Amino acid sequence: MFNFFKKTLSNIYNHFTNKIGALFKSNKIDQDTLNELEKILITSDTGVSTTKIIVDKIKDEFKNGNIKSGTDLRDVLAQELKGILTKNSYDSDVDIYLLVGINGSGKTTFAGKLSSFLKYKNKKVLLVAADTFRAAAREQLGKIAQKLDVDIIEGQEGQDPASVVYLGCQEYKKGNYDSLIIDTAGRLQTKTNLMKELEKIKKSINKQLPDKKISVLLTIDSMLGQNSLDQAKIFNESTVLNGIILTKMDGTGKGGIVFAITRELNIPIAFISFGEKLDEVKLFNAQEYVDELLAN
Numbered sequence: 001m002f003n004f005f006k007k008t009l010s011n012i013y014n015h016f017t018n019k020i021g022a023l024f025k026s027n028k029i030d031q032d033t034l035n036e037l038e039k040i041l042i043t044s045d046t047g048v049s050t051t052k053i054i055v056d057k058i059k060d061e062f063k064n065g066n067i068k069s070g071t072d073l074r075d076v077l078a079q080e081l082k083g084i085l086t087k088n089s090y091d092s093d094v095d096i097y098l099l100v101g102i103n104g105s106g107k108t109t110f111a112g113k114l115s116s117f118l119k120y121k122n123k124k125v126l127l128v129a130a131d132t133f134r135a136a137a138r139e140q141l142g143k144i145a146q147k148l149d150v151d152i153i154e155g156q157e158g159q160d161p162a163s164v165v166y167l168g169c170q171e172y173k174k175g176n177y178d179s180l181i182i183d184t185a186g187r188l189q190t191k192t193n194l195m196k197e198l199e200k201i202k203k204s205i206n207k208q209l210p211d212k213k214i215s216v217l218l219t220i221d222s223m224l225g226q227n228s229l230d231q232a233k234i235f236n237e238s239t240v241l242n243g244i245i246l247t248k249m250d251g252t253g254k255g256g257i258v259f260a261i262t263r264e265l266n267i268p269i270a271f272i273s274f275g276e277k278l279d280e281v282k283l284f285n286a287q288e289y290v291d292e293l294l295a296n
């Protein structure tokens, strides 16, 4: 299990894990160590408020005499980070995946990865290309569906996305599918429009497939750092999000964004995506993430 990080998320390994690992090697912990920890968390996109909560807790434990060595520091930090991530965990028992996120965040690529992931679990998958604004996005998904031999329902240019979703739901019922993956348009609209569109789509799904479990997942480009948090806030205020997909984790050295998003928005990370190949995706596991992040 360990080395997944080293191999696939080498940027995080080089920037975060190695730096923080140096602190754990010290025999004596002092104020300088705590200042350095704070600096590493901030420069890793953990965000000011989340970093403060983590560092305050560490300072308290230090004052109480519970942190004397680098190993103690690692143990307390691990506990604190896992606490943030496990407050709210993702329920992966899902029938319908509604993917939202802005253009370029890796939504379509993830739709393909998710199809592949579910197919591997012997699920019969139906894809719905509900982005009726960008022909290129539909073409991209069409190619992925063909490559994976997965069925797809495609909307026409300018068609109401909710009507494409309607067709997708009909086909899902007729074809006895297990999983429905809906790729929506990636425009960053005004909050009101976004809200209206997503509510219309969800209403259509609920009406036709009332017994099925829907998960609304937001793709976030982890390389955008703190800006990704602002995007997530807009989507979070527009609809109920069940999970976050952090994409392009192979390109960032800043693994702290995971903690900032989870704590500030109280939404669990559902998947991480770390490359352009279809199998470069993983259900997020908080324990494993923290253990690997702090292992050196």
Ligand SMILES: Nc1nc2c(ncn2[C@@H]2O[C@H](COP(=O)(O)OP(=O)(O)OP(=O)(O)O)[C@@H](O)[C@H]2O)c(=O)[nH]1
Residues within 6 Å of the ligand: 101, 102, 103, 104, 105, 106, 107, 108, 109, 110, 134, 136, 137, 140, 185, 186, 219, 247, 248, 249, 250, 251, 273, 274, 275, 276
């Ligand atoms: N390195 C890396 N690249 C990725 C990852 N996910 C997606 N990409 C790339 O990021 C670019 C945008 O991904 P898309 O899946 O097209 O993004 P989208 O959100 O669907 O955007 P539109 O198709 O424009 O709606 C593409 O070049 C992908 O190959 C990832 O996890 N790692």
